[in-house]
Amino acid sequence: MKTNNRYIVTILVVGLGFFSNAFAQEHRKDSLSHYIQVAIENNPGVKSQSLVHEAFLEKIPQAGAFQDPELSLEAYTMPMEIVGGRSIGNVSLMQMFPWFGTRKAARTEATHMANMQDQQYREAVNNLILQVSTQWYTMQKLNEQLHNNEENKKILDQLEQLALRKFSSPSSTARPTPVPTVSSNAPSAPSASTASSGMGGMSMGSGSTTTPAASSSMSTSSGGSMGGMAGGSQSGMSEVLRIQLEIAEIENNMASLHSQIKAEKAKFNALLNREANQEVMLGNEIQKADFKYSEEEALRIIENNNPMLKMISEQGLAFKAKAEMDKKMSYPMIGIGAQYMLVGKTNNTMLAMEGMNGKDMIMPMVSVSLPLFRKKYNAQQKESELWRRSSEENFKNTFNTLKSEYYGFKSQLDDAERVLKLYEKQTTLAQTTYSLIVKEFITGKSDLSNVIQVQRQLLDYQLRKAEALANYNTMAVSIVNLLAYNR
Structure with a gap:
């Protein structure tokens, strides 16, 4: 039974391999399956339930055992004269036997009770896997959001450098500036070959005069300033400060995410019965779990395989066996034994019997219990x-x-899958829009407010996409917990 118990747990862990991405490599240190195995081996709650099951297994031989035999000893301080000698003492031994089939019914009941505990152990393992998986996806979501914030900070850093060049470079020395890209998957912006015309005309001197052409050039270059100010150092510097405000906000978000990840890792390590500060390898990025079960198939697996339902089934079988045992107990119990009488020789000729004087005797005994109180x-x-x-x-x-x-x-x-597809589409569109709006900002066709607005939308879609992906995986593993699938 113990071997079978370990076999079930092994199959249960392997059965979760339908998560094709999250469970791809069993022995990787940054894989969820690795941490699930560690949790099952180390978690005190699972260990406790396993010991409870083993304790119930020990009840099976107890239930099928006979009652202890009864041994009685009698000794007389003054031997009593009897026919054929003098009675010194008696030794009797009696063994009671229950009605036929009673012990078998008791063992059957104990076996089903042990099976109940086995199902409770499986339920504890399933719940532990659910907790570990949910915590894992939560950490991966936060890690993905941290990565998104870091990437967006790099974008803002590039945008800041671009604004600084627009602010500080005179038109005569302006050079084309590359457009900052949002990611390797984002559409690349067209080359800003006309950036110099958009940045020309900025004069640092307060007493300089401008020609109509220069005035036109200044008006173009100041298109990204706040409040619609037409040129000048103040408008250019406001763009830089506006970007720095956005960078400061993202840095604050990153610090908050670092703190949340640390707290979630402590919870995760607690499930694995490890030190709170022990390192957890989260892998490169969160992956979508592969879930393909029809409603009919899922409900059938739940009915046939869920540990809670199996536990209730075993409980019903245990009560059925107990009813059979109670019926057998209502029948008489039979006792078989023997009594050994120690007899000494007597000097009384009247009580002495030729050939029997002082001879010990053995007397078989049979007893029957009378269950009269029905x-x-x-x-x-x-x-x-x-x-x-x-x-x-x-x-x-x-x-x-x-x-x-x-x-x-x-x-x-289903809702998480629909939302995930929506955010994937919105993220792609936002990446394309950002590349185009940056080009327009360089050429003076758009202002900085539009660039920052699109950048904020892009970050928001990326964060929501990571959250939707984590929610999808959490719901998938929650359904698998109900299925308790062990192929």
């Missing part, structure tokens, strides 16, 4: 039957509850 036994059998019927109704109720949970998780899974 109300007690009838009530025991009725109690077990009521418990069995209660477990049947509990099975139906629990299955209905699990079905409701499945439909709830499935609805959230």
Whole structure:
């Protein structure tokens, strides 16, 4: 039974391999499957439940054992004269035997009770896997959001340098400035070959005079300034300060995410029974779990495989076996034994018998219990039957509850998938828009407010996409917890 118990856990872990991306490499230190194995081996709650199951296994031989035999000793301080000698003492041994089939029914009940604990152990493992997986996806979401903020900070740094060049470079020395890219997957912006014309005409002197052409050039270059100021050092510097404000906000977000990741890692390590500050390898990026179960297939697996339902089924079988045992206990018990009488020789010729004087005797004994009080036994059998019927109704109720949970998780899974597709599309569009708006900013066709607005939208879509992906994976693993799938 212990070997079978370990086998079930091994199959359970391997069965979660349907997460094709999250569980791709079993022995990688940054894979979820690796940490699940560590958690199952180290988690105190799972260990405790495993020991409870082993303790219930030890009840099986106890339930099938005979009652202890009864040994009685009698000794007389003054030997009593009897026919054929003098009685010195008696030694008797009696063993009671229950009615036929009683021990088998008791062992059956104990076996089903142990199986109940085995299912509770499986439920503890499933819940641990759910907790570890949920915590893992939470950390990956925060890590992805941190990465998005870092990438956007790099974009703002490039934008700041671009604004500084526009602010400080005179038109005669202005050179084309490359457009900052949002990521390797983002569409590249067209070359800013006309950047010099957009940055020309900025005069640092207060007493200089400008020609109409120069005035036109200044008007173009100041298109990104706040408040619509037409040229001058103040408008250029305001652009730089505006970008620095955005950078400061992102740096604050990054500091907050670092703090959240540290706290979530401490919770994760607690599930693995490790030190709170022990390093957790999260991998490169969060991946979408592959979930492909039809409604009919999922409900069938839940009904046949969920540990809670199996536990209730085993409970019902245990009550059925107990009812059978109570019925057998209402029959008489048979006792078989022997009594050994120590007899000494007597000097009384009247009591002495030729050939029998002082000879010890052995007397076989048989006893039968009389279960006359039938109300007690009838009530025991009725109690077990009521418990069995209660477990049947509990099975139906629990299955209905699990079905409701499945439909709830499935609805959230579908919603998360729709939202994920939306954010993926919006992120792609925002990346393209950002590349174009930066080009327009360089050429003076757009102001800085539009650039920052698009940059904020891009970051927002990236953060929401990571959150939607984590929600999708969490709902997927929640459904797998209901399925308790062990292929």
